[in-house]
Amino acid sequence: MSIEILIFGAGAIGAFYGSRLAFNNDVNVSVICRSNYNAVKSNGFSVESPQYGDYKWMPTRTFSKPTEAQKAGVNWDYVVVSTKALPDVNDDSELLQGLISKGTAIVLIQNGLGVEEPYMKRFPEAIVLSAVTICSAAQPNHGHIKHNRWTRINSGPYPENSAEATRRNELFNNYLVKGGVKDASAYSAEKMQLLRWHKIAINAAMNPSSVLSGGTDNASMALDPDMYAHLKGVMEEIFEVAPKVTGKPFPKDFATAEQILNSTKKNPSGSKPSMQIDWAEGKKMELEVILGNPIRLAREKGYEMPRLHSMYALLKAAQRNREENSKPKL
Numbered sequence: 001m002s003i004e005i006l007i008f009g010a011g012a013i014g015a016f017y018g019s020r021l022a023f024n025n026d027v028n029v030s031v032i033c034r035s036n037y038n039a040v041k042s043n044g045f046s047v048e049s050p051q052y053g054d055y056k057w058m059p060t061r062t063f064s065k066p067t068e069a070q071k072a073g074v075n076w077d078y079v080v081v082s083t084k085a086l087p088d089v090n091d092d093s094e095l096l097q098g099l100i101s102k103g104t105a106i107v108l109i110q111n112g113l114g115v116e117e118p119y120m121k122r123f124p125e126a127i128v129l130s131a132v133t134i135c136s137a138a139q140p141n142h143g144h145i146k147h148n149r150w151t152r153i154n155s156g157p158y159p160e161n162s163a164e165a166t167r168r169n170e171l172f173n174n175y176l177v178k179g180g181v182k183d184a185s186a187y188s189a190e191k192m193q194l195l196r197w198h199k200i201a202i203n204a205a206m207n208p209s210s211v212l213s214g215g216t217d218n219a220s221m222a223l224d225p226d227m228y229a230h231l232k233g234v235m236e237e238i239f240e241v242a243p244k245v246t247g248k249p250f251p252k253d254f255a256t257a258e259q260i261l262n263s264t265k266k267n268p269s270g271s272k273p274s275m276q277i278d279w280a281e282g283k284k285m286e287l288e289v290i291l292g293n294p295i296r297l298a299r300e301k302g303y304e305m306p307r308l309h310s311m312y313a314l315l316k317a318a319q320r321n322r323e324e325n326s327k328p329k330l
């Protein structure tokens with residue numbers, strides 16, 4: 001019998017990893033689309049990648065919304081959530097009601113901290129797997145996925161390592177590896193949360209700083225001595241607080257702030273962080289999961305992160321001002 005995987009949020013990341021999972025003969029991959037529904041329903045996805053070449057992918061089923069997916073009556077083995085994590089806009093877990101059964105594993109491939117909680121609370125009978133990816137992908141037009149570089153993806157059970165969650169996590173990881181994603185690896189629940197904090201250090205430094213500096217690209221930020229000092233300060237603030245919040249030290253093989261920034265300096269591709277791209281397109285930024293939740297999780301344990309807090313306050317106000325200015329004047 002085939003494994004049934006449903007991708008909720010078939011944008012850059014969801015469609016890219018969905019297309020790789022679909023290379024397994026015993027896996028059916030279906031998608032819930034939104035604005036790209038008509039294009040994907042008619043022609044599927046075309047994926048362009050320097051690593052995998054150019055290929056087409058027609059999902060097993062293409063749905064226009066979650067309620068349509070419910071009507072298909074499939075028992076989903078995995079529901080992959082790859083929407084932007086915007087808890088201040090919408091609780092996406094609510095939209096999955098009717099799609100999750102006892103045997104379903106929900107895989108969250110999203111940036112940020114605290115993204116798992118709403119799913120765990122709403123679906124206590126399901127398995128929740130938390131995943132983080134280092135990847136650069138975009139959907140420049142509907143149904144066209146441009147994979148630029150990197151395919152590192154790690155996933156782990158949340159919140160703890162039950163035998164069944166560990167087994168399902170390893171199975172999912174094997175499907176990625178068999179789909180050609182060589183850098184996929186299964187982590188324990190504890191290591192996964194440390195990795196989330198580590199990734200947050202990169203995101204919380206690069207993303208807000210690009211927006212606040214008027215759209216500076218990653219390499220230019222790392223090459224500017226004052227920006228370098230600022231980015232290193234943000235990363236180190238998180239690297240200092242995270243082990244205190246989680247009660248665990250970072251593994252020795254996780255990169256230091258200097259290593260991250262030196263590698264960023266060497267990639268003058270002009271690439272900009274996703275938050276800057278969202279801001280430039282007038283979209284909501286993932287402020288709560290990248291800045292707000294880390295600040296709150298640290299504060300619950302008695303720690304402050306003043307550099308993060310400054311950027312959070314400034315960007316929240318900028319976003320609020322823009323929304324208010326865009327309302328029609330009566």
Ligand SMILES: NC(=O)c1ccc[n+]([C@@H]2O[C@H](COP(=O)([O-])OP(=O)(O)OC[C@H]3O[C@@H](n4cnc5c(N)ncnc54)[C@H](OP(=O)(O)O)[C@@H]3O)[C@@H](O)[C@H]2O)c1
Pocket residue numbers: 008009010011012013014032033034035036065066082083084085095109110111133134135136137138139274286
């Ligand atoms: N792109 C990257 O290179 C990258 C790298 C690492 C991590 N990430 C993280 O991965 C996550 C996904 O990012 P992404 O870049 O793939 O975002 P994206 O391209 O915007 O894809 C998200 C998709 O979810 C869809 N969606 C949102 N709400 C929906 C709903 N209610 N029903 C159906 N579809 C819905 C969006 O549809 P619409 O187009 O209609 O809004 C969009 O197609 C984020 O947390 C991001 O930070 C991204």
